[in-house]
Amino acid sequence: MLNGFALPRHFGVEKEGEKIFIFKEGYGDIVRGAEFRNPQSAIPNLRTVRGRGEYPRIPLEGGGTAIIRRVRHGGLWGKVAGDLLWGVGRPVRELINANKALERGVPTAEILGIRLEAAGPPLSGPFYRAEVFSRELPETIDLLELLESSESTLDVQQHRGEIIRAVALSVRAMHEAGLYHNDLHLKNILITREAPFKAYIIDLDKSSLHESLSLNQKIKNLLRLDRSVEKFMTVGAYRNTPLRPITQRDRLRFLRDYMGGSRTWKEMARGWQGHSRHPGHAFHRWWWWVLGVMGIDPYGLRRNLL
Numbered sequence: 001m002l003n004g005f006a007l008p009r010h011f012g013v014e015k016e017g018e019k020i021f022i023f024k025e026g027y028g029d030i031v032r033g034a035e036f037r038n039p040q041s042a043i044p045n046l047r048t049v050r051g052r053g054e055y056p057r058i059p060l061e062g063g064g065t066a067i068i069r070r071v072r073h074g075g076l077w078g079k080v081a082g083d084l085l086w087g088v089g090r091p092v093r094e095l096i097n098a099n100k101a102l103e104r105g106v107p108t109a110e111i112l113g114i115r116l117e118a119a120g121p122p123l124s125g126p127f128y129r130a131e132v133f134s135r136e137l138p139e140t141i142d143l144l145e146l147l148e149s150s151e152s153t154l155d156v157q158q159h160r161g162e163i164i165r166a167v168a169l170s171v172r173a174m175h176e177a178g179l180y181h182n183d184l185h186l187k188n189i190l191i192t193r194e195a196p197f198k199a200y201i202i203d204l205d206k207s208s209l210h211e212s213l214s215l216n217q218k219i220k221n222l223l224r225l226d227r228s229v230e231k232f233m234t235v236g237a238y239r240n241t242p243l244r245p246i247t248q249r250d251r252l253r254f255l256r257d258y259m260g261g262s263r264t265w266k267e268m269a270r271g272w273q274g275h276s277r278h279p280g281h282a283f284h285r286w287w288w289w290v291l292g293v294m295g296i297d298p299y300g301l302r303r304n305l306l
Helices: 028-033 075-081 089-103 160-176 215-236 248-259 265-276 279-294
Strands: 011-016 019-024 047-051 053-059 065-070 111-118 127-135 140-142 179-181 189-192 199-201 207-209
Touching (some): 019 028, 089 127, 089 207, 160 179, 160 189
Antiparallel strands (some): 011 019, 065 127, 111 127, 140 189, 179 207, 189 199
């Protein structure tokens, strides 16, 4: 089942019936102990944390807390498949990528272990459900929440430049480490709620690690993030919730900070603008407009149609 996956050092594997436990040394009891479908029933004093969903939250020996997150599909496919996975590749890749990213200095969440369970009847074959145990990044909020005025008490306008710089530096650190994030969007970037601001890149299951990234790869990845900004703004236009706009000036400030003052940032800006005029980008804009008109929210936010 795990053939072909090189697990990080200090991680062990145990199997119990239809369940597979993969855990970092010292965290086996936590990963094994929580009942798969209802961890609240197995762990006393367990609390939940809101934000990117609502997840069980458990204390760790020596300080800190862990979050238990059920792996689910996103977007429209998620409404069909839910938490049903084809094989175990997605959560195992996330564990491997997150640990390698941390070793290379990428600001991300530490994954302590994963639980895998065969889906069982009436399904058979390579269908699994999974839960990921990660160390909580305290006092953080994802960028999509941050940009909803009703969801955040942080004065974004006052700290706009600091927040943009923190995000740019973290994305730059990720790229300098050779990490290409195939699902880089607003909900996969967390920012601390207070200054000094720090940003974290999370959900690395669709990422790939390289010795280095080319300029074209970096631009392509930044455009992936920019598309999520446009999606947020396009679909959000059909919501009554007030939204904080992201301006062209914000984008250029991000790019300048990402390049660290290098003279090549203008070259990248030209490349960025060239890619953004690609016909595929126009199709994305049209599709987000359709979703907004139909009242479908790809991010799963609370919404009220005008």
